[in-house]
Amino acid sequence: MTFRITTKYCAACSLILLVCAQSVFAASRLAARTKSSGNTWIIFVGVLGIFGVIAAIGVYLDKVRSDKIAAFAGSLGLTYRSKPTASDLSLPSGCHLMGIGHGHTIRNILEAVQTPALGFTLFDLQYTVGSGRNASTYQQTVSRMQSSLLCLPSFILFPGTIFSKLGETIMGRKDIDFSDSPVFSEAFVLRGDDDTAIRALFSPKLRQALEATAKLTIEGNADHLFIFRAGHRLKPEEFSATIEQDKKILALFFEAQEAGVAAES
DSSP: OOOOOOHHHHHHHHHHHHHHHHHHHHHHHHHHHTTOHHHHHHHHHHHHHHHHHHHHHHHHHHHHHHHHHHHHHHHHTOEEESSOOTGGGGTTTTOGGGGSSEEEEEEEEEEEEEOSSOEEEEEEEEEEESOGGGOEEEEEEEEEEEOTTOOEEEEEEEEOOHHHHHHHHHHOOOOOOOTTOHHHHHHEEEEOSOHHHHHHHSOHHHHHHHGGGTTOEEEEEETEEEEEOTTOOOOGGGHHHHHHHHHHHHHHHHHHHHHHHHHHO
C-alpha cells in the first residue's frame, strides 16, 4: 500500500496534535495542583514539542503551496516571488485592508500581466486583529491592477450581510443603492464619497455582470483596482480561473468608464 501525505491528512494531523496539546496542558495544570512538580517539566517539554510539530506542518504546507504556485507561474512564463522585494511592499497601498489590524505581511507575489498599460499582480496578504488570546490572524489573496487608463472614483464594493446593514443603520454609513437593480443592491454594499461619479461608473451592464460575483470585494481609486474574497487564500488550482475572472471584471470597469466619458461628451 502506498502512503501519500496530502493536505487533508496534514490538516487532520494538526487537529489531532492540537487536541493532544490541550490534553497535555490540562494534565500539567492538574499536576501542579496535586504538587506533582517532579513531572511537570516533562509535560511542558512535551507541549513544546507538540506545538513544534504543528508549526512544522504549517511550514510544510506553505512550502507545498508555494511550490505549486511557482510551477503554475513557470508553465505560463509568469514572474513569481515567494518573498517580497522592497518594491513589492507597496502593493497593498491604497487597499482598505492596510487600515485593519496590524502586522501586515505579503508573500507569494505572482505577476499575471506586466505591460506599460497594465500591471496585474496577485499576492497573499496576512494581518492580525487584536492581541493576546483575542488575536485573530487573517490570510487572503488579493488581486491588484494598476493602469494609467483607469480613472476611478474612490469606492468599495463588498458583500452585503446583516452586519453591514446593521452598521449602516447604527453608524450612519451610506450605502449607494440602485432602484433599478434590486438584486445588486441587496447582494452588495457600495460606498464612496462621490455619489454622482460612482453612480455614473456603475452602469446597469456593470451591475448586472457583478451580480454573479457576489462574494467578492472590489475596491477602486484613481488608477488602482483591488479584487479579493475576504478571508480566502487562493488554492494553487484556483489561480488560473481567478486571473481570467479578474481580467473580465477589469474589462467591465474599462467599458463602464469609457461609456461614462462618452455620455458626458
